[in-house]
Amino acid sequence: MDIDLLSKMVRELILVHDRVALPGLGIFVADTVPASFSDKGYTINPPYRKLSFRQGADDDGLLADLYASENSVSREIASAVISDFLSGMREVLEKKKNMVFPGLGRLRATKENNFFFVADEDLDIYPDGFGLAPVSLKTHQETKEEVSSALDVLKDMIVEPVDDSAEPAEPEDDAVEPEDTAAEENAGTPAEEACQADVQADASDDTEDADAGESSSSAAADDIPGPDTDSVPDDAAETGDAGKSVDEHVKTADSPSAGGLHAGKRKVLYGVLIVLAAAVLMLVLYMVVARIFPEAVDSLLYSPDEYELLHTPDE
Structure with a gap:
């Protein structure tokens, strides 16, 4: 029996049991610690089992049973071997204050020989948590598998299956529309031809009337002797120029311009000024009448009873 064999036996038993006793020395206890947060909530720590030691004299017989089965000895012999080894280990622990369990x-052990256990940092006695590791939310990066699976889910959500057997109804509507437009064009053609025929007939009538008028005017002009061009005075040309200037003035007067708009605004402004002047004049006239004929004004403003009270001298 040596410390390596004892450590191996304790490890095998603690994976299955929560307690493993060292007779005459104490008990190894495995407590399950749930998942927790650290680093101000940015790191998720998986659950694990924490191994500790409690000093005492309990004996559950697990070590003796395991040693007896592996070495093919009786349980009594196994218990005696384990007890002798643990008693010697206790003496060494009290002297050196330290015993390594590989x-x-x-x-x-403390100065007062109180025993306590310090587990290795990489100790793993939680089979259910195999493969679990702390996750940092600061440095976590998605793997290619996670990205591809997320993209597949998005594609399934966006792309919807299309039924190829369904026939679109739009081509039928498109085929009907040309027939309707052709019918409308055919229906509108006779009406347009009739209108064009009427217009041509009216134009021919107007042309005949104009030709007749020109022939009659030309005959009348032949009967009347023409004026002598040499006897026409230069004033006629000036008269024609004056007539053109008058016509242009009339056209410019008829056309709306900015000057007309300004003239309208001026008229409105003049009207407002006239009303204000009349009001001021009426006020001045009222003040003059009130000063010259105060009794007449009082008779208009007050009733007969009030007028008598105003003009009755105080006793």
Whole structure:
């Protein structure tokens, strides 16, 4: 029996049991610690089992049973071998204050010989948490598998299956529309031809009337002797120029311009000024009449009873 074999047996038993006793020394206890947060909530720590040691004299017989089965000895012999080894280990622990359990940690003693256990940092005695590791929310990066699976889910959500057997109804509507437009064009053609025929007939009548008028005017002009061009005075040309200037003035007067708009605004402004002047004049006239004929004004403003009270001298 040596410390390596003892550590191996304790490890095998603690994976299955929550307690493993060292007779005459104490008990190894495995407590399950749930998942927790650290680093101000930015790191998620998975659950694990924490191994500790409690000093005492309990004996559950697990070590003796395992040693007896592996070495093919009786349970009594196994218990005696384990007890002798643990008693010697206790003496060494009280002297050196430190005993190493390979693969588990260190069992130490205080000055008062109180025993406590310090587990190794990489100790893993939680089979259900195999493969779990702390996750940092600061540095977590998605793997290619996670990205591809997320993209597949998005594609399934966006792309919807299309039924190829369904026939679109739009081509039928498009085929009907040309027939309707052709019918409308055919229906509108006779009406347009009739209108064009009427217009041509009216134009021919007007042309005949104009030709007749020109022939009659030309005959009358032949009967009347023409004026002598040499006897026409130069004033006629000036008269024609004056007539053209008058016509242009009339056209410019008829056409709306900015000057007309300004003239309208001026008329409105003049009207407002006239009303204000009349009001001021009426006010001045009222003040003059009130000063010259105060009794007449009082008779208009007050009733007969009030007028008598105003003009009755105080006794």
